[in-house]
Amino acid sequence: MQSAASPNGTRQRLLPTLRRWFDTGVASDAGLEPAAARRIDWLRALPFAGLHLGCLGVIWVGASWTAVTVALLLYAVRMFAITGFYHRYFSHRTFQASRPVQFAFAVIGAASVQRGPLWWAAHHRHHHRHADQALDPHSPREAGFWRSHMGWFLTRGAFATDFARIPDLARFAELRWLDRYDTVVPLLLAAGLYGLGEALQAFAPALGTDGPQLLVWGFFISTVVLFHATVTINSLAHQYGTRRFETADDSRNNPWLALLTFGEGWHNNHHFFPGTVRQGFRWWEIDMTWYGLRMLAALRLVHGLKPIPAWVLAKARS
Numbered sequence: 001m002q003s004a005a006s007p008n009g010t011r012q013r014l015l016p017t018l019r020r021w022f023d024t025g026v027a028s029d030a031g032l033e034p035a036a037a038r039r040i041d042w043l044r045a046l047p048f049a050g051l052h053l054g055c056l057g058v059i060w061v062g063a064s065w066t067a068v069t070v071a072l073l074l075y076a077v078r079m080f081a082i083t084g085f086y087h088r089y090f091s092h093r094t095f096q097a098s099r100p101v102q103f104a105f106a107v108i109g110a111a112s113v114q115r116g117p118l119w120w121a122a123h124h125r126h127h128h129r130h131a132d133q134a135l136d137p138h139s140p141r142e143a144g145f146w147r148s149h150m151g152w153f154l155t156r157g158a159f160a161t162d163f164a165r166i167p168d169l170a171r172f173a174e175l176r177w178l179d180r181y182d183t184v185v186p187l188l189l190a191a192g193l194y195g196l197g198e199a200l201q202a203f204a205p206a207l208g209t210d211g212p213q214l215l216v217w218g219f220f221i222s223t224v225v226l227f228h229a230t231v232t233i234n235s236l237a238h239q240y241g242t243r244r245f246e247t248a249d250d251s252r253n254n255p256w257l258a259l260l261t262f263g264e265g266w267h268n269n270h271h272f273f274p275g276t277v278r279q280g281f282r283w284w285e286i287d288m289t290w291y292g293l294r295m296l297a298a299l300r301l302v303h304g305l306k307p308i309p310a311w312v313l314a315k316a317r318s
């Protein structure tokens with residue numbers, strides 16, 4: 001922590017770091033030494049800490065069925081955008097969508113506060129290429145649970161988007177914009193929830209909610225639960241569950257994580273063959289994202305859903 005902890009080093013990095021909270025395009029920490037890249041950037045991680053502290057607001061705002069319902073709905077819609085689009089579409093290209101549909105779900109994904117779609121896909125492709133090896137950004141094998149779960153997300157080296165890994169996505173200007181200003185959509189969501197809560201208090205007081213309450217439940221609590229549910233796939237789904245396929249990594253199939261993450265818990269299936277839109281490979285392996293994508297396909301919003309090849313199922317041990 002030499003340079004970051006010393007008063008001079010902190011002062012030198014303060015302004016660029018504050019700017020990077022809002023504009024990730026500000027000259028990044030590219031070319032860091034590996035040891036420096038692995039260190040947590042505490043200053044830049046403050047908004048992430050603030051997101052968690054915001055949940056404590058529940059002490060003052062209390063709860064209502066309206067607020068809890070909004071939190072659940074926002075969890076579901078954003079989890080679908082993360083697994084269906086950030087993961088299965090942008091990272092793995094397992095189906096096709098028009099440019100407007102692609103953008104619409106990139107915006108909903110960005111509302112999850114898991115950075116932009118290009119950042120997400122670039123890191124995830126890197127994970128598959130080096131799963132549970134030295135270059136994997138979030139393997140629990142050496143680094144342990146907390147680093148694989150969230151520590152890696154806050155390291156200096158993890159903030160930049162490596163465009164070399166996502167040339168197919170970087171050609172879309174609107175996606176690059178969303179990725180660069182990745183706090184815009186979350187701030188709009190927070191402001192929108194506050195405004196909605198205030199409007200409901202004025203025009204539908206029977207619903208028993210208000211601006212601060214919808215902000216705490218719909219934004220802070222829903223987003224924090226969504227984040228920790230998503231990253232269980234990096235931490236727990238590489239440690240706990242069964243292995244249907246012989247893969248070089250430690251990925252597991254875990255039905256509980258699959259329920260929580262709308263299908264992502266079938267992670268050993270996914271690591272063995274990431275080229276299909278499905279992650280549950282058997283009919284009883286509940287995969288909510290796949291059902292949702294089939295619905296979008298029936299509505300002609302997406303197409304070309306890639307199936308599981310027969311040779312993949314032939315290699316299954318169960």
Ligand SMILES: [Zn+2]
Nearest residue numbers: 131233234251
């Ligand atoms: Zn994995």
Ligand SMILES: [Zn+2]
Nearest residue numbers: 091124128274
């Ligand atoms: Zn994947």
